[in-house]
Amino acid sequence: MLPTPASGSFDAGVHRFAVRVYFEDTDLTGVVYHANYLRYMERARSDMLLLVGIDQAGQLAAGEGYWTVADIAIAYKRPARMGEDLIVESRVTRVRAAATVMSQAIVRGTETLTEAVVTAAWLDRHGRPQRQLAAWATAFEALRRQASSEI
Amino acid sequence: MLPTPASGSFDAGVHRFAVRVYFEDTDLTGVVYHANYLRYMERARSDMLLLVGIDQAGQLAAGEGYWTVADIAIAYKRPARMGEDLIVESRVTRVRAAATVMSQAIVRGTETLTEAVVTAAWLDRHGRPQRQLAAWATAFEALRRQASSEI
Amino acid sequence: MLPTPASGSFDAGVHRFAVRVYFEDTDLTGVVYHANYLRYMERARSDMLLLVGIDQAGQLAAGEGYWTVADIAIAYKRPARMGEDLIVESRVTRVRAAATVMSQAIVRGTETLTEAVVTAAWLDRHGRPQRQLAAWATAFEALRRQASSEI
Amino acid sequence: MLPTPASGSFDAGVHRFAVRVYFEDTDLTGVVYHANYLRYMERARSDMLLLVGIDQAGQLAAGEGYWTVADIAIAYKRPARMGEDLIVESRVTRVRAAATVMSQAIVRGTETLTEAVVTAAWLDRHGRPQRQLAAWATAFEALRRQASSEI
Numbered sequence: 001m002l003p004t005p006a007s008g009s010f011d012a013g014v015h016r017f018a019v020r021v022y023f024e025d026t027d028l029t030g031v032v033y034h035a036n037y038l039r040y041m042e043r044a045r046s047d048m049l050l051l052v053g054i055d056q057a058g059q060l061a062a063g064e065g066y067w068t069v070a071d072i073a074i075a076y077k078r079p080a081r082m083g084e085d086l087i088v089e090s091r092v093t094r095v096r097a098a099a100t101v102m103s104q105a106i107v108r109g110t111e112t113l114t115e116a117v118v119t120a121a122w123l124d125r126h127g128r129p130q131r132q133l134a135a136w137a138t139a140f141e142a143l144r145r146q147a148s149s150e151i
Numbered sequence: 152m153l154p155t156p157a158s159g160s161f162d163a164g165v166h167r168f169a170v171r172v173y174f175e176d177t178d179l180t181g182v183v184y185h186a187n188y189l190r191y192m193e194r195a196r197s198d199m200l201l202l203v204g205i206d207q208a209g210q211l212a213a214g215e216g217y218w219t220v221a222d223i224a225i226a227y228k229r230p231a232r233m234g235e236d237l238i239v240e241s242r243v244t245r246v247r248a249a250a251t252v253m254s255q256a257i258v259r260g261t262e263t264l265t266e267a268v269v270t271a272a273w274l275d276r277h278g279r280p281q282r283q284l285a286a287w288a289t290a291f292e293a294l295r296r297q298a299s300s301e302i
Numbered sequence: 303m304l305p306t307p308a309s310g311s312f313d314a315g316v317h318r319f320a321v322r323v324y325f326e327d328t329d330l331t332g333v334v335y336h337a338n339y340l341r342y343m344e345r346a347r348s349d350m351l352l353l354v355g356i357d358q359a360g361q362l363a364a365g366e367g368y369w370t371v372a373d374i375a376i377a378y379k380r381p382a383r384m385g386e387d388l389i390v391e392s393r394v395t396r397v398r399a400a401a402t403v404m405s406q407a408i409v410r411g412t413e414t415l416t417e418a419v420v421t422a423a424w425l426d427r428h429g430r431p432q433r434q435l436a437a438w439a440t441a442f443e444a445l446r447r448q449a450s451s452e453i
Numbered sequence: 454m455l456p457t458p459a460s461g462s463f464d465a466g467v468h469r470f471a472v473r474v475y476f477e478d479t480d481l482t483g484v485v486y487h488a489n490y491l492r493y494m495e496r497a498r499s500d501m502l503l504l505v506g507i508d509q510a511g512q513l514a515a516g517e518g519y520w521t522v523a524d525i526a527i528a529y530k531r532p533a534r535m536g537e538d539l540i541v542e543s544r545v546t547r548v549r550a551a552a553t554v555m556s557q558a559i560v561r562g563t564e565t566l567t568e569a570v571v572t573a574a575w576l577d578r579h580g581r582p583q584r585q586l587a588a589w590a591t592a593f594e595a596l597r598r599q600a601s602s603e604i
Contacts, residue, residue, distance in 0.1 A: 153540060154470060156538055157457070157458045159456050169456040170458055171459070190475070206536070207476075211535070233510040234508070234510040
C-alpha cells in the first residue's frame with residue numbers, strides 16, 4: 001500500500017493538519033525560520049479549502065480566480081525544531097463577501113508555538129476582489145458557528 | 152571588478168534596501184508568494200543591523216545571542232512580479248530593553264506593495280530575552296528620532 | 303484523533319514517501335520550481351534515516367555530526383503541479399565508509415517526473431568526513447541488497 | 454539615490470553575479486541548505502539571460518515560452534555561511550537547438566564552494582521543447598567561444 005501525504009480533518013469546526021519539521025524549514029539559529037510558519041499555515045488552509053470543496057488549482061486553471069492572503073498578524077511564542085511533529089489548528093472567525101478570516105495556531109502537544117489571524121481574499125483572474133460563491137460562504141459560516149460554540 | 156551584492160543605506164533615518172524578484176519568489180498565481188515578502192524584509196533588517204554595527208553571524212557563533220522575530224503584522228496591498236526591482240524601506244519606531252520595533256514597507260517606484268510592523272527581539276543562546284547592548288539601543292534610538300522627524 | 307504528518311515505509315528495500323504539492327512549491331510557470339524537488343527528496347531521505355534508526359536532530363544536538371549532500375545529479379522529465387500527490391522512491395545503491403549513495407525518483411502514479419542520484423556524506427561537527435557507524439552501514443547494505451534484487 | 458539590487462556582468466564570456474547569504478538560506482547545521490545553491494545559480498542565469506536580451510517575464514506573459522532546467526549535476530565542496538558574499542560564475546559550454554548548457558561555480562574569494570553543469574531548455578507555453586531564437590543561439594555561442602578561449 002502506498003503512503004499518503006498529510007491530510008487534515010475537522011473536529012467541531014476546528015481544522016487540524018499535521019506538519020513535520022525538516023532541514024529546509026530551519027535556519028542557523030537551530031529553529032524554524034520565521035517565514036516558514038506561514039508556509040505551514042498555508043498548507044493547512046489549502047487542505048481546509050479542499051475539504052470545504054474548493055479546488056484552488058482547478059479554479060485557477062479555469063481562470064475563475066484565486067485565494068490570496070490580504071493580511072496576517074502573527075505572534076511567535078515558542079520555536080519549533082527539526083524532526084518535531086506539529087499540528088496547525090485553523091478556525092474560521094469571520095465570513096465576509098469577498099474574504100474569509102481565520103484564526104490559526106501551530107501547536108506541539110499542549111504548547112502553542114505560534115498564533116496568527118489571517119485574512120484570505122478571493123480575487124478574480126485579474127487580481128481584483130470578487131464575491132465568494134454562496135456555497136463557500138455557507139460552508140465557512142457553518143464552520144465558524146461550530147468553532148465558536150466549541151467551548 | 153567583481154560585482155557586489157545588494158547593500159542598503161540610510162537616508163534621514165530610513166534604511167533602504169533593493170531586492171529583485173526571481174522565479175524562486177513567485178508562485179503559480181504569477182506573483183510573489185506571500186511568505187516571501189517576509190524574506191525580503193528580513194534581508195533588509197539584516198543589512199540594517201550590519202550598518203548599525205551588529206554582526207549577527209558573529210554574535211551567534213560567539214554564543215552571545217541572536218535576533219528573532221517576536222511578531223509581525225503585515226498587509227498585502229499590491230503584488231510584486233518576476234523581474235521587478237523593489238525597495239524595502241525600514242524605520243525604527245520603538246526601542247525597548249530587549250526588542251526593537253520597526254515599520255517596514257516594500258515599494259515599487261511610488262507604489263507601496265506591502266506594509267508591516269515587526270518586533271525583533273534579542274535572545275540569549277538559550278532563546279531567552281536579554282537586554283540589548285547600550286550601543287545598539289542608542290543607535291536604534293537615533294534612527295528612530297531621525298525617521299520620525301522626516302515628514 | 304489527531305492527524306499525523308506524512309511518514310514513509312519500506313517495501314523490498316525501496317523507501318516510499320508521499321508529498322503533496324502546495325503553493326509554496328510552485329513558481330509563475332505554473333509548475334514546481336526546480337530546486338524544490340530537492341526539498342522533497344531530502345524529506346524522504348530524512349524519513350528513511352529515521353526508519354533506519356538515525357536521529358539526525360539528536361546526532362546534531364549531541365555534536366556527533368550530521369549528514370550532508372556531497373553531490374546530486376538530477377534529471378527533470380515531467381513537471382509536478384499544485385495539489386498533486388507524489389511519491390518519492392529511494393533506493394540505496396552504494397554504501398561507502400563515510401557516505402551512502404541513493405537513487406531517488408519522484409513519481410506520480412505510473413509516471414516518473416524526476417530522477418536523481420544523491421551522495422549523502424556523514425560529517426563530524428567540524429564538517430569533516432567521518433566513518434559512518436557500523437550499524438548504519440549494515441542497515442544501508444541490507445536495504446541495497448533488497449532493492450537490487452527487487453526485479 | 455536609491456540602492457539597486459545585485460546585477461551581474463560579463464568579463465571575457467564569463468558572467469559574474471554576487472549573492473549574499475541570509476538567514477533564509479541557512480539550515481540548522483549552520484551552513485547554506487543544499488537546495489538553496491540552486492536558487493543562487495538560477496538568479497545568476499536569469500541575470501545573464503537579461504543581459505543577453507532575454508526578458509523571461511515578458512516571454513512568459515506573452516505566451517511565447519519559458520526556460521526550464523532539464524538537468525543539473527552539482528558537487529558541494531565547501532559550505533557557505535551566513536553573511537558571506539559569494540560570486541556565481543557562469544559559462545556557456547554548449548549551445549543546442551532547444552537548450553543551452555552552462556557550467557556554473559559558486560566561489561568565495563579564491564575558493565570554489567560548489568560546481569554545477571546545468572542544461573536549460575527552452576519550452577513553448579505547453580511545456581514542449583522548441584527551437585531557441587537565432588539571436589539567442591548566436592549570443593550564447595559568442596559567449597561560449599569567449600569563455601573557452603579564456604585561458
